[in-house]
Amino acid sequence: MKRLLCGLLTASVLWTGSVLAEVRQDRLQLKEGHPTEYVVVKGDTLWDISGRFLDRPWLWPEIWGVNPQIDNPHLIYPGDVIYLTWVDGQPRLSLRPTSGVRKLSPQVRVLPLDQAIPAIPLRDIISFINNNLVVDEDLLQDAPYVVGGDNRRIITGAGDRVYARGHLKSDDRHQVIYRPAKPYYDPVTGELLGHELFKVADATVTSVQEEILTLQIRSSHEEVRSEYRVMPSDTRRIQSVFYPQPGPEIEQAQIMDVLKGVAKIGQFDSVVLNIGERDQVEPGHVFAVFRKGETLNDPITRETIQLPAERAGILMVYRVFDKVSYGLVMRATDVITVGDEVRAP
The missing domain is CATH 2.40.10.410 (FlgT, C-terminal domain)
Incomplete structure (x- = not known):
């Protein structure tokens, strides 16, 4: 009886392992006509590179996963050679850094981090990451708002002084001025999901008298107008490295x-x-x-x-x-x- 149970358990484990392997192999299905190696060029992204080998390029963390040569797949540079290999029956991408030297001695390659191949084309999203914000209705309504500029100017910019009315949400003297862009309503339920704001300027609070704030504009992306909102800098972590x-x-x-x-x-x-x-x-x-x-x-x-x-x-x-x-x-x-x-x- 014990032998029968052990045999059934072993068969079950083997069957489960084979099923999981088949599922994983399906998830990591190689693209038809994939290359055996690829030389990284300027402008590539990890998504692009993985898409040359995989039908589903968003699964790149799995195909890079167990390579000792690539501790951080986000530090790949133009000129590096990516080649296809197999580990335990699974496809893997490995890295061969570019170098004409073949010495059995340590080497250090020094390159600026900003030259590393990014995960996705950051140039297409960097402004939305840095300048856009979506807040709820209460936060928008409670935020101080610009009432005007020095000498009654209605349009101001970098170096100018503006006045706002309201109470600051933090004690930080460095504040951000946002232009309300649009409200977002759920297209299915009609729920108000939040208000989109666009950053137009960085400002420093120089004076607070009751509910009137005096701000000096340090830098601006566009002109500052009345009714624009004053808020502290967004403290949430800005993510630029992505693991899909x-x-x-x-x-x-x-x-x-x-x-x-x-x-x-x-x-x-x-x-x-x-x-x-x-x-x-x-x-x-x-x-x-x-x-x-x-x-x-x-x-x-x-x-x-x-x-x-x-x-x-x-x-x-x-x-x-x-x-x-x-x-x-x-x-x-x-x-x-x-x-x-x-x-x-």
């Missing part, structure tokens, strides 16, 4: 806006999603975009029918607020528009 993973399955998740204001959304456009921290969304989460199916009339019954949604691309979340998040379209196989669904990939 499939996002959670969330019902009624949609694209509700595009940050550049274009009508048709394509690769490397930034979009706004009606999901955020309260939905367990995190930077690095990857979602598939499904274009909403068209409605048409049945030619026989004359009924209105809804065609199924079709997959149109992949996006990765890079900035998350309480009820809203920003995502970057990494791949677009069809035209993407506001209102399209996002699902776990």
